[in-house]
Amino acid sequence: MQKFYKNLSIWLIIALASLLLFNYCQKSPDRHHAVPYTEFLKKVDSGHLSKVTMINNTVLWETSDGSLFKTVVPQTNDALEHLLLKNVAVRAEEPPQTPWFLQTLLSWLPIFLLAFLWFFYFQKGSGQGNGGGGRAMAFGKSRARLINPEESKIKLNDVAGIDEAKEEVAELIDFLKKPERFVEAGARIPTGVLLYGEPGTGKTLLAKAIAGEAGVPFFSISGSNFVEMYVGIGASRVRDLFKEGKKKAPCIIFIDEIDAVGRHRSSGSGSGGNDEREQTLNQLLVEMDGFEANDHVIVIAATNRQDILDPALLRPGRFDRQVMVPLPDVGGREKILKVHARNTKVGPDVNWQVIAKGTPGFSGAQLASLVNEAALLTTRKNSPTISMEILEAAKDKVLMGAERRSLIITDREKRITACHEAGHALVAWMLPGADPVHKVTIIPRGRALGLTMQLPEEERNSHDRTFLFNNLSTLLGGRIAEEIVFNQMTTGAGNDIERVSDIARHMVCEWGMSEAIGPLTFRASNPLSNQPGQIISEQTAVLIDVEVKKLVQSAYDRARGLLEEHRTLLDAITDALIERETLSRADIQGIIEITERK
Incomplete structure (x- = not known):
């Protein structure tokens, strides 16, 4: 129409x-x-x-x-x-006359145009095809986008690496397909499901897969679309959204980034945006609490910040079920890579298990970006298929950033950078229990002049004190190598020192890894969640600083001792980096064996 x-x-x-x-x-x-x-x-x-x-x-x-x-x-x-x-x-003579039809048209044209525009916008405003998202000048109407069942092409097979989360929501699909079975049995299906986890883990994709698998309408809206500068507009949009949802039942209402409207309500009387957000949240609470057993509407919400949501949202009867969508493990990453590589031409030499092991901590979105980067690189190289070499290059780009070969670096800066990265690699190589060195490069990537990449041999869900202490020593290895070889310090170790300070303070203040302080937690303030910091005495604050410095100094002394003991290996790796720019694990192994034979 x-x-x-x-x-x-x-x-x-x-x-x-x-x-x-x-x-x-x-x-x-x-x-x-x-x-x-x-x-x-x-x-x-x-x-x-x-x-x-x-x-x-x-x-x-x-x-x-x-x-x-x-x-x-x-x-x-x-x-x-x-x-x-x-x-x-x-x-x-008489003046020339305007034709009657043109005179009539010009006389009635403004009225006709006004009537046509009014009729056009009235028809557009009364249409329900997109769930109210396209209604003109309807500020109080919902802006949710409606995806009809025939338009939804995403199925559960398209979601990989989060099997436990899929199992948690599987019964929702059965309910949406045959709600009468649950009603007859007297079962009460969860009114709302909250999906929470790190960004890019597939929360939105999982919600769309549920709707696509069940074959029901899917209303999608972001939490920020409810809030406007005018008080009352957000609450009106919430009412309209749930009204439209009940008309299309059984259906799914998906609210992405619900923390935009679901944050903790302030205890005092706010003004402006706070009033509008709180009114919107109150209306959302009322609508979710007003569902009947036969409404057949399920609300699915996604957030990265479950800790800042209002407790009233999370009580039974509203978001009854809270499903964590975690970062995938090595097996999950392999499945996700294969899903995203379905529509690409992959060479026979590609080993997805190796790529999965080399991407610890990657989310589903990052793995999708990796496959896409590999496809783009394949096109630029005019290669018929995606090879293992191209995938490794794409992985390095996603992990470390794009190469900046045009950056002009002096020979002295290049040697300092090579010495710095050699220090990291050698300390990591010599410390038992540290993550193995995967690659060392002095090609500038992103904001770094060089990088040392370590990849774990197995997935770790927790870290012991020895592993963290080895990390401190490895991070300090670059600065120490500069001091030993050049007898000076540079700004290249700035990020390393920042990470060392952060890890050491966490070990002392949060993980109870200091003998002098013991298993106590000293929490700092968190402005994002409005949580005040823990009040500590001046004596305790001084003790924390002493313990953090003691921990860092101990790691520093250990790394310096290793580098001074293996000074010959440090120089050999530095020279190899200047010559080749990038060294793999096998290259470092060869350099160490040759040097030790001498």
């Missing part, structure tokens, strides 16, 4: 333009030159005019040489009497 109105308006504009053009073409161009009234009288008095033509107050006349002139005369009879007195033949 909307397409029809659009085509109709286009044809009306074409017809109007054609009429105006036709009327313009009917008019002959005016070739008369305008002459003032006084000059005209002089011409009459001179006796050079024999005849004129009068059209209303305009006199048209012609000279003996054929020149055409016109003069506008006053609205009196003086000019006519003067012409007759001079024996000038006067002929009167």
Whole structure:
């Protein structure tokens, strides 16, 4: 219907333009030159005019040489009497008339256009095809996008790496397909399901897969779309959204980033945006609490910040079920990579298990980006398929950033960078229990002049004190190598020192890994969740600083001892990095074996 109105308006504009053009073409161009009234009288008095033509107050006349002139005369009879007195033949003509159809069109056109625009917007505003998202000037209407069952192409097979979360929501699909079975059995299906987890883990994709598998309408909206500068608009949109959902039942209402409206309500009386957000949240609580057993509407929400949601949202009867969508493990990452590689041409040498092991901590979105980067790189290289080498290059780009080979670096800076990265790699190599070194490079990537990549041999869900202490030593290895070789410090270790300080303070203040302080937690303030920090005495604060420094100094001394003991290996790795720019684990192994034989 909307397409029809659009085509109709286009044809009306074409017809109007054609009429105006036709009327313009009917008019002959005016070739008369305008002459003032006084000059005209002089011409009459001179006796050079024999005849004129009068059209209303305009006199048209012609000279003996054929020149055409016109003069506008006053609205009196003086000019006519003067012409007759001079024996000038006067002929009167009627002015040209506008065609009746054009005159009618121009008279009624404004009214017609106003009526058409009103009718067009009225029809668009009353349509329910998109769940109210396209309604003109309907501020209080829901902006949710409606995806009909026939339009939903995402199924559960498209979701990989989060098997436990899929099992948690599987019964929702059965309920949406055959709700009468649950009603007859007296079962109460969860009113709402909250999906929470790290960004990019597939929360939105899982919600769409539920709707696609169940074959029901899917209303999708972001939490920020409820809140406006006008108080009451958000609550109105919530009412309209649930009203539309009940009309389409059974269906799914999906609210992405619900923390935009579901944050903790303030205890005091707020103003402005806080009032609007809290009214929107109150209306959401009322609507979810007002569901009946036969409404057959399930609300699914997603958030990265479950800790800041209002407790009233999480109580039974609203978001009954809370499903964590975790980062995938190595097996899950392998499945996700295969799902995203379905529509690509993959070479026979590709080993997805190796790529999965080399991407610890990657989310589903990052793995999708990795496969896409590999496909783009394949196109740039004119390769017929995605090879293992291309996948490794794409992984490095996603992990470490794009190469900046155009960056101009002096020979001295290059050697300092090589020495710095060699220090990281050598300390990590020599420390038992540290993650194995995977690759070392001095090619600038992102904001770093060089990088040392370590990849764990197995998935870790918790870290012991030895592992964390080894991390401190490895991070300090770059700065120590610069001191040993060049007897100076550079800014290249800035990020390393920041990470060392952060890990050491967590070990002392949160993980109870300090013997002097013991298993105590000292929580800092968190402005994002409005949580105040723990009040500690001045004596305890000094003790924390002493323990953090003691921990870092101990790691520093251990790393320095290793590098001084293996100074020959440090120089050999540095020279190899300057020559080759990138060293793999096998390359470092070879350098160590050759150096030790000497």
